[in-house]
Amino acid sequence: MPSPAHGDLPQVIAIASLYGEGKLSFVKRVRQELAADGETFYVHVGDEVMVTAQPMKGALPAEFTGRYLLLPEAACAALGAEAGDSVALVQCERGVALKGVTIEERPGGHAAALDVETSRHIARIVQTNPDPDTVLPYLREKVRDLALRYEITPYFRNRKTLAAWQARQILQARGAGDDRLHEALIGERLAQQEEDGSWTGDVVCTARQMRELAALGLTVDKAAIQRGVEWLIARPESDANPGMWFGSDELVAAQAQVLAQREAGHGGRFREIRTSEQRRVMGGDDLICAPCGPRLMWPNALVLRSLLRLDLEGNERVQRALQTMTLGHDWCECGYQHGLADWRRSEPLSDEELEAFESACLRQFRYGGMASSDALLEADLAHRSHQLRIGRHTTPHATEYSLHMPDHIQGCEFITTYALSEVQDERARRYACAHLWRFAGIQCADGTFPHERHGTGFTPTGILGLFARYDHPAATIVLMRALPWIVASQNPDGSWGEGEHADAATLAVLRVLRSLEPYLPELLIR
Numbered sequence: 001m002p003s004p005a006h007g008d009l010p011q012v013i014a015i016a017s018l019y020g021e022g023k024l025s026f027v028k029r030v031r032q033e034l035a036a037d038g039e040t041f042y043v044h045v046g047d048e049v050m051v052t053a054q055p056m057k058g059a060l061p062a063e064f065t066g067r068y069l070l071l072p073e074a075a076c077a078a079l080g081a082e083a084g085d086s087v088a089l090v091q092c093e094r095g096v097a098l099k100g101v102t103i104e105e106r107p108g109g110h111a112a113a114l115d116v117e118t119s120r121h122i123a124r125i126v127q128t129n130p131d132p133d134t135v136l137p138y139l140r141e142k143v144r145d146l147a148l149r150y151e152i153t154p155y156f157r158n159r160k161t162l163a164a165w166q167a168r169q170i171l172q173a174r175g176a177g178d179d180r181l182h183e184a185l186i187g188e189r190l191a192q193q194e195e196d197g198s199w200t201g202d203v204v205c206t207a208r209q210m211r212e213l214a215a216l217g218l219t220v221d222k223a224a225i226q227r228g229v230e231w232l233i234a235r236p237e238s239d240a241n242p243g244m245w246f247g248s249d250e251l252v253a254a255q256a257q258v259l260a261q262r263e264a265g266h267g268g269r270f271r272e273i274r275t276s277e278q279r280r281v282m283g284g285d286d287l288i289c290a291p292c293g294p295r296l297m298w299p300n301a302l303v304l305r306s307l308l309r310l311d312l313e314g315n316e317r318v319q320r321a322l323q324t325m326t327l328g329h330d331w332c333e334c335g336y337q338h339g340l341a342d343w344r345r346s347e348p349l350s351d352e353e354l355e356a357f358e359s360a361c362l363r364q365f366r367y368g369g370m371a372s373s374d375a376l377l378e379a380d381l382a383h384r385s386h387q388l389r390i391g392r393h394t395t396p397h398a399t400e401y402s403l404h405m406p407d408h409i410q411g412c413e414f415i416t417t418y419a420l421s422e423v424q425d426e427r428a429r430r431y432a433c434a435h436l437w438r439f440a441g442i443q444c445a446d447g448t449f450p451h452e453r454h455g456t457g458f459t460p461t462g463i464l465g466l467f468a469r470y471d472h473p474a475a476t477i478v479l480m481r482a483l484p485w486i487v488a489s490q491n492p493d494g495s496w497g498e499g500e501h502a503d504a505a506t507l508a509v510l511r512v513l514r515s516l517e518p519y520l521p522e523l524l525i526r
Contacts, residue, residue, distance in 0.1 A: 009389050009401065010091040012115075012122070014382035015101055020083045022071035024098075026064060029382040030089050033096055039064045043075045043098075047119045052095035071098075079120055086377055088122050103373050109138065110445045110481075111368025113376060113403040115389070124376040124403075128366050129441065132473045139480040140519055146487050152510060155494035156503075162212055163286075163503035167510055186216050190224050197227030203245055203299050204284040206232060211306040220310045229310070232303055233317050240339020243320025247277055247299040255296075259338060271295060271337040286504035287462025290411070290455070293333030297412035298457070301419035308422040325420075326428050328353060331413040331435075354430060361434040365441040365474065369406030379403055407450030409442055411457035414466065421469035436467070436474035447482035460485075461496055465508035468515045476519060479512050486512065 013033050016025040034041070034053040042059035044050045051069070052059065060072045079100045081087055086101040100121045108127035116123040130138065153173050156164045162185050168174050175181075189209050192199055199205045210228045218225055235245060236252040240259060246252045254270065261268040277294040284302040291298045300321065307318050328349040329335055340346060349357065363372060370376070389401040413435055420432035443449055449456065449463050456463050464482055467475035486509055490496060497505025 012380040013089045014380050015088050015377050018081050018085050023068040026069040045074050045078045049075050049078050049098040050095045115401040117399045126373045143483045150494040152494045161503045163507040167507050197231035207303045207306040208284050214309045242324050243317050245300045245303040247295050286501040287459045291457045292411040297333040301415040305419040326431050331416045358434040361437040365437040369442045409456045414456040418466045440474040440478045447485040461505040461508040464512050468511040
């Protein structure tokens with residue numbers, strides 16, 4: 001039998017349905033676990049009900065029909081299982097143990113899931129996040145005595161970066177040379193603008209420079225900004241992705257070639273993750289570390305972020321892009337890479353559909369990233385919807401196993417939500433805000449977000465920076481939960497992060513703290 005996936009912890013191989021006449025769905029993953037070649041299995045009823053591929057003393061033969069294992073009546077009786085019940089098939093030393101499964105919900109301070117397992121039964125318990133209306137007072141009381149260990153102002157006092165200049169404005173700690181620095185920062189950026197209005201002919205770089213000039217006070221009526229806007233608006237547009245921006249003009253042509261190949265029946269895939277293209281996207285924000293959709297979704301979001309910052313939501317191309325982004329489709333480059341042709345819909349969400357999406361995201365907050373507690377019926381080796389057990393605690397009558405909760409924040413969704421933080425259209429804003437609940441559901445109990453290969457694509461402070469851009473209950477919950485981590489991770493010099501991006505990381509945290517002032521006025525920001 002293959003060894004358990006987490007050391008010596010037995011894993012739930014599959015959770016199967018029991019049908020009439022003792023028919024138990026017997027999936028391939030279980031047969032592989034038993035290393036079985038034949039169609040006859042054996043069921044032993046003792047302290048545990050166990051299935052083996054080899055006969056053992058006292059075992060009863062159980063026929064396999066190609067899809068179902070026909071359990072003897074004694075086995076069903078021992079499990080107390082009837083048609084319609086769920087049965088867990090669990091790794092054990094001599095075969096596969098059968099255990100009845102029930103799902104329970106319990107309110108708690110943070111979403112979590114565990115198995116309480118006895119010899120013949122597993123109670124899968126999901127501890128839910130509390131109702132948003134009740135969790136905010138609870139969190140406020142929990143963190144009310146927190147204070148920063150070090151002052152922030154001295155860190156920024158003599159620094160000459162844009163982030164430092166912005167931080168001093170927030171801290172009301174302007175230095176004597178800040179007016180000169182302000183002019184120098186503007187001049188430095190304008191000096192790098194090319195004759196065509198772009199910066200280095202690059203979409204992401206141009207979007208960043210324009211966003212930073214906007215932060216320095218330049219508006220769209222300035223000639224340099226107008227030229228930059230005109231260059232961005234003039235970038236090639238794919239008929240397959242109306243309004244959206246690609247990472248380069250060449251990528252628009254590359255997508256068209258892939259689409260032509262697919263139309264001719266030759267297949268092909270536009271989406272790729274190339275290091276060079278990832279680096280280009282990382283240049284769009286100092287806190288981006290691993291963009292997962294560098295060809296389309298991330299460049300598009302970075303451009304939208306800049307144009308919305310410049311109050312250009314009414315621009316025709318921006319409107320087309322927003323229309324494409326709010327059709328109710330998953331914001332993932334995998335889904336957008338070949339355009340809208342394969343989508344089931346091309347119309348905006350109706351009011352009812354938008355409300356349903358908001359409700360679904362709220363449920364994901366309640367259940368820690370799961371759609372509902374019933375998702376625990378797929379937390380097994382066969383489905384991989386969770387990463388299974390990661391800990392164990394034994395009580396006198398049962399063994400408790402903690403279950404790994406969902407940890408995937410889709411990076412393309414995250415950056416698009418970031419981009420739409422300044423959108424004014426009510427429906428687009430509601431659609432973006434709904435995603436905040438899903439992200440909030442995945443936050444860990446210690447206030448951080450899970451580490452994963454294809455996560456948000458942002459550093460920890462960059463993740464929090466998104467929520468600081470929204471005045472929304474989900475954002476407030478996330479940021480309050482993150483406060484203990486923020487306090488604990490501050491550097492002795494008053495900063496956060498490290499290296500050349502520490503200024504950007506510290507500015508992000510400063511904005512988080514400032515956004516919480518209405519809820520925690522006693523929190524010390526210096």
